[in-house]
Amino acid sequence: MVMTTRVGDMGRSEHRMRIGEFARLGQVSIRMLRHYEALDLLIPQHVDRFSGHRSYSVAQLTRLNRIMALSSLGISLKRISVLLDSEPSTSELVDMLTLRRHQLQTEQEVAAASLAEIEFRLALIERxxxxxxxxxxxxxxxxxxxxxxxxxxxxxxxxxxxxxxxxxxxxxxxxxxxxxxxxxxxxxxxxxxxxxxxxxxxxxxxxxxxxxxxxxxxxxxxxxxxxxxxxxxxxxxxxxxxxxxxxxxxxxxxxxxxxxxxxxxxxxxxxxxxxxxxxxxxxxxxxxx
Structure with missing residues (x-):
């Protein structure tokens, strides 16, 4: 892991990682991280003014996970920006994801039943x-x-x-x-x-x-x-x-x-x-x- 360390104004060590390492830990693409940055959803902790290299803190993984969770619910990135500013609680996110999981499971069951019906009818036609x-x-x-x-x-x-x-x-x-x-x-x-x-x-x-x-x-x-x-x-x-x-x-x-x-x-x-x-x-x- 590529890490850099600096001492903050109050003497606290802050650990940063390059954008590629942050993307790997967050299970997203570098391209997606740059897109989030362009929308002001997730700003790198530091951008080197000479090289342009971006680095993120471990603490920013929490915000990234919340963005990904809300995105998986089908919420637009514009709406996600508003929700993040209101700081939804962990329990609220869990409830939202649980509801979405039930919805997807129902859709999966319906799709499986439809696929089985198609297979059945296809077999009869090809009989x-x-x-x-x-x-x-x-x-x-x-x-x-x-x-x-x-x-x-x-x-x-x-x-x-x-x-x-x-x-x-x-x-x-x-x-x-x-x-x-x-x-x-x-x-x-x-x-x-x-x-x-x-x-x-x-x-x-x-x-x-x-x-x-x-x-x-x-x-x-x-x-x-x-x-x-x-x-x-x-x-x-x-x-x-x-x-x-x-x-x-x-x-x-x-x-x-x-x-x-x-x-x-x-x-x-x-x-x-x-x-x-x-x-x-x-x-x-x-x-x-």
């Missing part, structure tokens, strides 16, 4: 050119699913709570002494909209697919799935495009003369731990002739 794996008819055994059910309402669905809900269910099952197997999503239609159950298959010692010694938490539901015939398909990739896979599977069933019967199921064979593009999910649609 005719997408390569799908073969649909396979399977005889599914009876199963017991431990989980919890939420109402998604009418499409397009807001699925932002689904991921965290699986984590919450897993924690409750483990806390109650249960042993997790793969995650399962059950989707069924009701008069109020689509209901989804986020749960897990339970491991069982006798191998019959039912765990009779699982958790008994009243916060969790136990869903008994009867044996059935189902059309299945393996979806690989982003969950934002799983809707196209479901449409393909449903159309295949109808074209083969089957009727869709009962809640459809998603079996999460491999969960993505990265950017959300590496899921492996078996889609199971119960059917009848």
């Amino acid at each position: 005719t050119t997408m390569k799908f794996p073969d649909c396979v008819i399977k005889e599914l055994p009876a199963e017991r699913i431990i989980g919890t059910t939420v109402l998604l309402g009418e499409p397009p669905f807001d699925t932002s709570e689904i991921g965290p809900l699986f984590g919450k269910v897993a924690g409750q099952i483990i806390a109650a002494g249960g042993d997790l197997d793969v995650g399962v999503g059950l989707y069924s239609d009701s008069e109020a909209g689509t209901e989804v159950t986020c749960g897990y298959r339970m491991n069982s010692a006798d191998g019959n697919g039912l765990n009779t010694t699982g958790p008994t938490s009243t916060e969790l539901d136990t869903i008994e799935l009867p044996p059935c015939t189902a059309a299945t398909l393996i979806h690989e990739g982003s969950m934002s495009r799983i809707g196209a896979s479901w449409q393909h599977l449903s159309e295949w069933c109808l074209n083969q003369g089957y009727s869709l019967n009962g809640p459809c199921r998603e079996i999460y064979l491999e969960e993505d731990d990265g950017d959300g593009s590496d899921w492996v999910v078996e889609l199971q649609q119960p059917i009848t002739r």
Whole structure:
């Protein structure tokens, strides 16, 4: 760090740093500091009259941080100049920034939902050119699913709570002494909209697919799935495009003369731990002739 020291009129040492070092500490550009100076928002503590080199004091970082905080709120630099003269308190700045954070979080959630809807619709439009794996008819055994059910309402669905809900269910099952197997999503239609159950298959010692010694938490539901015939398909990739896979599977069933019967199921064979593009999910649609 380039620092200079001089003794003030009252004998107090004052430490100064060059503009580049001050810009680095304040996380702003030198160009921005010169702009603030031109607007009289932040004047260097010292300007060498021969070289023109500007230097700032450590104490000026407080004013710079306040300028940056107010600027992040979308306040004009002219208005910031007036606010700084009135010296807003730290608590006032914190309240303003907290409010802005909530606003940005809301905007981010709205943007994420819109992006997911675009991805979903794009996948449906491109579905005719997408390569799908073969649909396979399977005889599914009876199963017991431990989980919890939420109402998604009418499409397009807001699925932002689904991921965290699986984590919450897993924690409750483990806390109650249960042993997790793969995650399962059950989707069924009701008069109020689509209901989804986020749960897990339970491991069982006798191998019959039912765990009779699982958790008994009243916060969790136990869903008994009867044996059935189902059309299945393996979806690989982003969950934002799983809707196209479901449409393909449903159309295949109808074209083969089957009727869709009962809640459809998603079996999460491999969960993505990265950017959300590496899921492996078996889609199971119960059917009848």
